[in-house]
Amino acid sequence: MERFYLENISKYRSLVDGLDPFPKPRISNGKPGPNMTVCARIRPLSENEGFPSSIFPRANQKNVVEIHDLYHHPKGVPILKSSDYQVDRIFNPSSTTSQIYEELIADLVPYAWNGGVGTLFAYGQTGSGKTFTISQVESLTASTLMNGTLDGERSIYMTIIDLAGNAAFDLLNSRAPISLREDASGATQMVGAQEHQVFNVDDMRDVVERATAFRRTAPTLKNPASSRSHAICRIRIRNAVDSSDGLLYLVDLAGSEAARDVAVHGADRMRETKQINISLSVLKNCIRAKAEVDTARTLFGEKLGQKVPHIPFRQSALTRVLKHVFDPSSTRACRTIVIACVNPSLADVGPTKNTLRFAELLRVLVPATDEVDAERKSAMHWTSVELKEWITENAGNPPILSNTIAPRESGAQLFKLSSKELEYRCQKCPGVKLEQARAFRSILWQMYISP
Numbered sequence: 207m208e209r210f211y212l213e214n215i216s217k218y219r220s221l222v223d224g225l226d227p228f229p230k231p232r233i234s235n236g237k238p239g240p241n242m243t244v245c246a247r248i249r250p251l252s253e254n255e256g257f258p259s260s261i262f263p264r265a266n267q268k269n270v271v272e273i274h275d276l277y278h279h280p281k282g283v284p285i286l287k288s289s290d291y292q293v294d295r296i297f298n299p300s301s302t303t304s305q306i307y308e309e310l311i312a313d314l315v316p317y318a319w320n321g322g323v324g325t326l327f328a329y330g331q332t333g334s335g336k337t338f339t340i341s342q343v344e345s346l347t348a349s350t351l352m353n354g355t356l357d358g359e360r361s362i363y364m365t366i367i368d369l370a371g372n373a374a375f376d377l378l379n380s381r382a383p384i385s386l387r388e389d390a391s392g393a394t395q396m397v398g399a400q401e402h403q404v405f406n407v408d409d410m411r412d413v414v415e416r417a418t419a420f421r422r423t424a425p426t427l428k429n430p431a432s433s434r435s436h437a438i439c440r441i442r443i444r445n446a447v448d449s450s451d452g453l454l455y456l457v458d459l460a461g462s463e464a465a466r467d468v469a470v471h472g473a474d475r476m477r478e479t480k481q482i483n484i485s486l487s488v489l490k491n492c493i494r495a496k497a498e499v500d501t502a503r504t505l506f507g508e509k510l511g512q513k514v515p516h517i518p519f520r521q522s523a524l525t526r527v528l529k530h531v532f533d534p535s536s537t538r539a540c541r542t543i544v545i546a547c548v549n550p551s552l553a554d555v556g557p558t559k560n561t562l563r564f565a566e567l568l569r570v571l572v573p574a575t576d577e578v579d580a581e582r583k584s585a586m587h588w589t590s591v592e593l594k595e596w597i598t599e600n601a602g603n604p605p606i607l608s609n610t611i612a613p614r615e616s617g618a619q620l621f622k623l624s625s626k627e628l629e630y631r632c633q634k635c636p637g638v639k640l641e642q643a644r645a646f647r648s649i650l651w652q653m654y655i656s657p
């Protein structure tokens with residue numbers, strides 16, 4: 207494929223130049239949820255790669271990127287296939303980590319200082335800049351925590367572990383194996399992991415450097431030192447006065463490597479990649495379900511009762527460690543930021559689209575409350591024709607339509623279907639994947655939930 211792109215670079219450029227610079231804007235039906243921000247960071251092109259960029263921030267709409275890919279047309283002429291993606295914030299190749307930190311992450315630090323749980327994930331294809339971003343954020347976080355501007359006395363402790371499959375290792379103790387267990391209160395404990403108290407910026411940077419030396423890496427086609435594990439840096443901020451410890455989790459996820467990248471590395475690497483991809487998929491389901499719970503709580507408050515989506519956080523070691531973040535019964539205040547890292551090179555266009563699709567699926571938009579009420583009330587009485595119109599507008603691409611509703615099914619009947627039945631029907635539509643079916647189901651879920 208890379209050869210095809212290289213041979214057609216000038217054709218690609220001329221096709222992109224011929225596109226309408228002001229395409230039809232995407233319609234967004236809400237604003238980002240209260241405790242979750244999903245952004246994308248486009249790293250600079252490496253000079254030695256020789257491919258043009260496939261990512262074009264849209265000129266007439268903020269936080270939307272267009273991706274242009276080149277396809278082999280059966281008639282032999284390369285054609286352009288374009289898609290667009292929207293996130294809460296896009297950082298261009300010229301953005302520095304300090305800018306990203308100031309704009310997006312710095313607020314998590316006082317939030318955790320005052321007892322909240324702040325979590326930052328870096329997600330993306332191998333070589334897309336996750337470790338680059340998280341390591342600089344760790345250093346900037348150390349400066350904010352230690353520069354004396356935050357009110358009150360706190361003690362700060364760090365633990366850094368990595369997870370390979372369901373096995374966990376202590377990066378601050380020569381990668382000694384540790385176990386993850388739930389204690390009597392239901393909290394997940396990293397049994398055997400060392401926790402280091404830190405007193406200044408240098409202490410914190412030393413701890414991070416020590417951990418980095420023990421991180422598991424292996425070569426991939428895209429990165430000679432690719433991280434093949436999820437690294438979790440936990441900073442516990444102890445407040446002796448009211449005993450509610452704040453927590454900051456900085457999570458550098460393993461590269462979401464495509465199978466073709468590891469094909470040359472044998473069966474073990476294929477197994478490892480499969481495990482990484484499973485844990486990333488569970489993580490995605492948990493982040494999205496958590497955002498749905500938060501959104502529903504914002505919209506319906508006390509009236510919501512027990513009617514919250516299931517959060518499958520027990521399905522992988524990664525999400526069990528982060529139980530504080532995902533357990534819907536937890537009463538702790540949590541804020542989560544996801545940075546989807548992408549490499550703009552045309553050679554990476556496939557994984558880039560996967561990463562941005564992943565990022566989009568994490569977003570749960572909150573419609574204005576009066577809009578929800580009005581829409582919900584009228585939707586219950588829609589006929590199947592009105593329902594079809596609504597589904598066409600809201601079900602994404604490819605459209606979920608043909609088999610979703612029976613000929614005379616009304617709005618009220620569709621909204622009462624169980625999630626399983628709805629997912630099953632959506633999946634019968636050509637080209638619709640389970641993830642899209644779930645995302646669509648959650649839009650419906652927000653609409654039909656009764657206060």
Ligand SMILES: Nc1ncnc2c1ncn2[C@@H]1O[C@H](COP(=O)(O)OP(=O)(O)OP(=O)(O)O)[C@@H](O)[C@H]1O
Nearest residue numbers: 249250332333334335336337338429432433460461
């Ligand atoms: N924003 C950026 N500016 C300059 N260089 C960058 C940027 N992002 C990444 N790089 C460079 O790209 C290379 C790969 O980055 P990095 O190791 O962070 O990727 P990764 O996503 O963590 O990969 P993996 O999942 O394989 O570990 C590194 O040499 C890094 O210095």
